[in-house]
Amino acid sequence: MAEPVRDGWTYAKAGVDRALVGRSLERLLGAVTYRPPPSHGRLLDLPGHYAGLVRIGRETIAVTTDTVGTKTLLAEQVGSWEEVGEDLVAVNANDLAAIGARPSVLVDCISSSQPSPEVFDAIGRGLDRGLRAAGMALIGGETAVVPEVVRGYDLGGTAVGFFPRGRRPVTGSGITPGDVVIGVPSSGVHANGFTLVRRLLSAGAIDLGRPRPGGNGAVGLELLRASRIYTNVSEALAGRPETQAFAHISGGGVRNLVRLHPKVAFVLDRWPKPSGLFAWLGELGGIEAQELYQTFNMGIGFVVVSRPVHIAQTLRRLARAGAPDATIVGRIERGRGVRLPHLGLAYEGYAA
């Protein structure tokens, strides 16, 4: 077993100061005061949610944008690019899934110092795989060559989705104590926390080509594994009366749940023990559980909040939609924030 190389690694120590990001974003949003006339579309206000919504004519359109982050640097080290191509679809499709929007189209934005045809080919194959899983079409993109701004590749994208006739956005506003929290497992680390992951790998002088203790296959590839796409999960349950909310467990970990409803407590007392990969990362950096659960998905990539009625039927429905591994991970109680009582963890707000 690898020895902890340093005690108490946090995301901030790895170079990402969440408070500074929050303050900066507040300034930007504070300066943007303009609201266009309704002839340019009617905005539906859902502050803090995964996607923005606008009513255009008779349709409600959902728009979300996200990047693969520093996972591209691991792709470069390992020399494998399909996974991050697929991730580029996943990070956006899963944000649409979290609001119950059906994915329609994606545009990609690839900034690089110098594009390579081989890398672009692999990214394309990954995109194609992701698009198939999400039922989404690539309808445009931008290839920016910005040698003095970007080292390697920065992969971003924007997805547009919609609500089929009769379906409303799944917002979480109806969450009530007594509701059940269902978790759908992740495929690994997905595409969050890689600034920290890479620091740990480097500080621990980890050989990416070898398995970690207890792992199968090269740990570089295990970490690179593409994010699971939850479109089918969302499509199977969105619009059903018992479905109250979805959450995409991305950057921010379990804190993402707080975004769904500020005035209930998410008690995750049955959150499954995460796979050995997360435990290994934790040991490698001597990372506190409090930090781990607000940085990584810890084994659950997507969450459904559902009324307790017909819960067996809901799980069967999830199994048919490709998620037979979904399980009950907790419940809604009176109170606030997110708790994992068996681990002694409690989080108040979305931001750390």
Place this chain on the structure above:
Amino acid sequence: MAEPVRDGWTYAKAGVDRALVGRSLERLLGAVTYRPPPSHGRLLDLPGHYAGLVRIGRETIAVTTDTVGTKTLLAEQVGSWEEVGEDLVAVNANDLAAIGARPSVLVDCISSSQPSPEVFDAIGRGLDRGLRAAGMALIGGETAVVPEVVRGYDLGGTAVGFFPRGRRPVTGSGITPGDVVIGVPSSGVHANGFTLVRRLLSAGAIDLGRPRPGGNGAVGLELLRASRIYTNVSEALAGRPETQAFAHISGGGVRNLVRLHPKVAFVLDRWPKPSGLFAWLGELGGIEAQELYQTFNMGIGFVVVSRPVHIAQTLRRLARAGAPDATIVGRIERGRGVRLPHLGLAYEGYAA
């Protein structure tokens, strides 16, 4: 007058190999073969156009994505960020304008090594100004902190537009010999060609705080000036029977016109003499006219192709829409490609 510091600068010599970008993009697009079922939206094929179109329910949605490119590095040097914030709206709004779509919403994507509240505040003020000009709402965004990928800031965004009841996309498919080409002046270099611009400034040891020969005000600020937004121009003419096409003169310069129709010739014999800024850049780098006109907008940022009938009325309409400076810059003839006969320039395709 500054002496030419080097002969024959081209965009490729400045570090951007357009052919390599083209080859890479071809590989990516070749690998993406999936087309989703119509229940996820119906794609409208408009290869090579400025925005992707999808039919969702009863609405046709236009989506485009673009970045400010290396202009952010000049913003950093000059210490002024409002302009590139406004550019982020402009590059996307103008792509929507070029297809006659009404802007609705924008999402921004700011990747940085470390965000600064002051920079984000200025970017926000610029965004707000751009959004007002385009009639667009900011409904989301991503703030990626990727210290090992990005130096400074990379500013990208995605805009979503639509076609008001009764308006169709303005595609150029009906362009016919005899049509008139109208040009609407740019506000300067806009947000293209800055990798080359910065090389020239650095090779010429130009003091950004002083005026260029013949210029007013610091040349750094002159180069940084925000892109003009052509939403009002597009809104004034889209849907009118005499309007055949719009073009946004961005990266690729006048070659952008070839995207509109492959089987006519765009004869730009009345293209106005560009402002001293472009002449100065050309002299600074000893840049051939052939290269200048396929890299910069050369004084015209947006083009309208119109039937020759009622042309005076069209120009009056443009004046009322905020473009009293629009003029006739050429006409459509039989043939192919783009020609500026008074300069001895001819371009065949879109890509160099």
